[in-house]
Amino acid sequence: xxxxxxxxxxxxxxxxxxxxxxxxxxxxxxxxxxxxxxxxxxxxxxxxxxxxxxxxxxxxxxxxxxxxxxxxxxxxxxxxxxxxxxxxxxxxxxxxxxxxxxxxxxxxxxxxxxxxxxxxxxxxxxxxxxxxxxxxxxxxxxxxxxxxxxxxxxxxxxxxxxxxxxxxxxxxxxxxxxxxxxxxxxxxxxxxxxxxxxxxxxxxxxxxxxxxxxxxxxxxxxxxxxxxxxxxxxxxxxxxxxxxxxxxxxxxxxxxxxxxxxxxxxxxxxxxxxxxxxxxxxxxxxxxxxxxxxxxxxxxxxxxxxxxxxxxxxxxxxxxxxxxxxxxxxx
Amino acid sequence: xxxxxxxxxxxxxxxxxxxxxxxxxxxxxxxxxxxxxxxxxxxxxxxxxxxxxxxxxxxxxxxxxxxxxxxxxxxxxxxxxxxxxxxxxxxxxxxxxxxxxxxxxxxxxxxxxxxxxxxxxxxxxxxxxxxxxxxxxxxxxxxxxxxxxxxxxxxxxxxxxxxxxxxxxxxxxxxxxxxxxxxxxxxxxxxxxxxxxxxxxxxxxxxxxxxxxxxxxxxxxxxxxxxxxxxxxxxxxxxxxxxxxxxxxxxxxxxxxxxxxxxxxxxxxxxxxxxxxxxxxxxxxxxxxxxxxxxxxxxxxxxxxxxxxxxxxxxxxxxx
Numbered sequence: 001x002x003x004x005x006x007x008x009x010x011x012x013x014x015x016x017x018x019x020x021x022x023x024x025x026x027x028x029x030x031x032x033x034x035x036x037x038x039x040x041x042x043x044x045x046x047x048x049x050x051x052x053x054x055x056x057x058x059x060x061x062x063x064x065x066x067x068x069x070x071x072x073x074x075x076x077x078x079x080x081x082x083x084x085x086x087x088x089x090x091x092x093x094x095x096x097x098x099x100x101x102x103x104x105x106x107x108x109x110x111x112x113x114x115x116x117x118x119x120x121x122x123x124x125x126x127x128x129x130x131x132x133x134x135x136x137x138x139x140x141x142x143x144x145x146x147x148x149x150x151x152x153x154x155x156x157x158x159x160x161x162x163x164x165x166x167x168x169x170x171x172x173x174x175x176x177x178x179x180x181x182x183x184x185x186x187x188x189x190x191x192x193x194x195x196x197x198x199x200x201x202x203x204x205x206x207x208x209x210x211x212x213x214x215x216x217x218x219x220x221x222x223x224x225x226x227x228x229x230x231x232x233x234x235x236x237x238x239x240x241x242x243x244x245x246x247x248x249x250x251x252x253x254x255x256x257x258x259x260x261x262x263x264x265x266x267x268x269x270x271x272x273x274x275x276x277x278x279x280x281x282x283x284x285x286x287x288x289x290x291x292x293x294x295x296x297x298x299x300x301x302x303x304x305x306x307x308x309x310x311x312x313x314x315x316x317x318x319x320x321x322x323x324x325x326x327x328x329x330x331x
Numbered sequence: 332x333x334x335x336x337x338x339x340x341x342x343x344x345x346x347x348x349x350x351x352x353x354x355x356x357x358x359x360x361x362x363x364x365x366x367x368x369x370x371x372x373x374x375x376x377x378x379x380x381x382x383x384x385x386x387x388x389x390x391x392x393x394x395x396x397x398x399x400x401x402x403x404x405x406x407x408x409x410x411x412x413x414x415x416x417x418x419x420x421x422x423x424x425x426x427x428x429x430x431x432x433x434x435x436x437x438x439x440x441x442x443x444x445x446x447x448x449x450x451x452x453x454x455x456x457x458x459x460x461x462x463x464x465x466x467x468x469x470x471x472x473x474x475x476x477x478x479x480x481x482x483x484x485x486x487x488x489x490x491x492x493x494x495x496x497x498x499x500x501x502x503x504x505x506x507x508x509x510x511x512x513x514x515x516x517x518x519x520x521x522x523x524x525x526x527x528x529x530x531x532x533x534x535x536x537x538x539x540x541x542x543x544x545x546x547x548x549x550x551x552x553x554x555x556x557x558x559x560x561x562x563x564x565x566x567x568x569x570x571x572x573x574x575x576x577x578x579x580x581x582x583x584x585x586x587x588x589x590x591x592x593x594x595x596x597x598x599x600x601x602x603x604x605x606x607x608x609x610x611x612x613x614x615x616x617x618x619x620x621x622x623x624x625x626x627x628x629x630x631x632x633x634x635x636x637x638x639x640x641x642x643x644x645x646x647x648x649x650x651x
Contacts, residue, residue, distance in 0.1 A: 192352070252401035
């Protein structure tokens, strides 16, 4: 560990603060591992870009705020994501979306996030130094691997970062490139493998994209639960896969898939089930996935908007553009 | 727009193929009809192996299902059309699955039926999520499974579970969960899944959803009807040496046989696993599709009669 140094002492760990990397633990779905990684991959990559890291370098995901950490070394940090957290450096307001220098003894703190948005991301120059497990440093708590001992941070954890040779340039993300946070979200989807015509009816699809869905309080990195809804379904039963028409013979799920657990649609998260026996009626496209990470459980509303494959790919390119530090302002 | 991107008709022994859209990074390939036909799974296994040996640039992973493959791809490297062309080629390279001989281990696991942790998961569900679900009676799913299949009682269900080897068609859900199907078609029981799903299931719980039996490898949400509990099948800390090289016990193509034990015996076995004293019973073996098909053919008439009776019972039973 000669090339890394202690950077933070965790004074207050928050609800479930996790070390993540991006794109996480890929290629292991056939063993039952979704990739983990940040729920809002855009804010995560922007935070890394602001401190001169590779966009996927290990950084913190802070759901709901309430984190306090003390700097143990001179370094550079950036916080992105949810608004209304009362983010401060030594009791003075600290800006979101900017490179900030800290020195030993400095304290970074946030309160409970008021929103809009739900998750904060904190990156440090060099990236957080945790062991590589099965190809990634991302924390996956259910599997007990990655990050700090496969778990959320606790009070007293000391985080290390890889050493950097020179200070990063101080940057700020211009307003036009900041992800637009909301309370009523428009989330881009494409039809899933079990949409119409053979699973849903055309009217069911119209219902899915035509109404507002409330985000259930019981939502997390495994899945974002929506409200119960009786679809008409294009077939009376799931046959051999089970009596309910949402039942299919088990198969693998796409990340971001909208999975119907009986009558309850669930958006599959980065720690979600990789497979199962329920229909996937739609899928959130890559460019829209970050929004799912910023939904406030129990409060926010979603409208789904259907996009074409070409539009989905164009939107993904636009998202990638916002994570490129060449487009940021120099301070 | 429609979910179906492309279709290929059945040809010779090769099943019909449907390509379905699953967002901008995934395509789901489905084989044959939605039926409990293990030949479809053998075909999936063969195509998965072919793609592993002949990697397609831009294909991040081909993740199998019972009768499907989910293709995760990078559109910047390979677009949807080129991806489908590449997978078509893998399909064309397949010979009949009927002569396949696959490496397959036979793993014998203890099972305690109607154990207290499964009952606890059902109880929590009834308390916090859905009280009046038809699949719950006295904090258990067992009597519902019995009724849905028209079985004579709990013992008939337990006999159906212990009376066949279970084929692990693939792994998924959470790390190391086997999706298992009965190799003796007479033992094919089926049941709808939860509506909505549970938020908690004990590690080691054994349940059934549709015709598929699964072992929960970690504490997890879940939608299967629970009927028992077994020993750990996943341990990333490798507290038992069986997990030393791989945290996952049951691989695709392995078979599991359940042996009934009392709950006290199971709890003792589970303690022994943590102390590396338990003896997992694993036989290295092979699985011949030819032999399987011959055995299945012998009992087909009996299996069909049983299935008709079970379908009639299902039609009389409320769905959650």
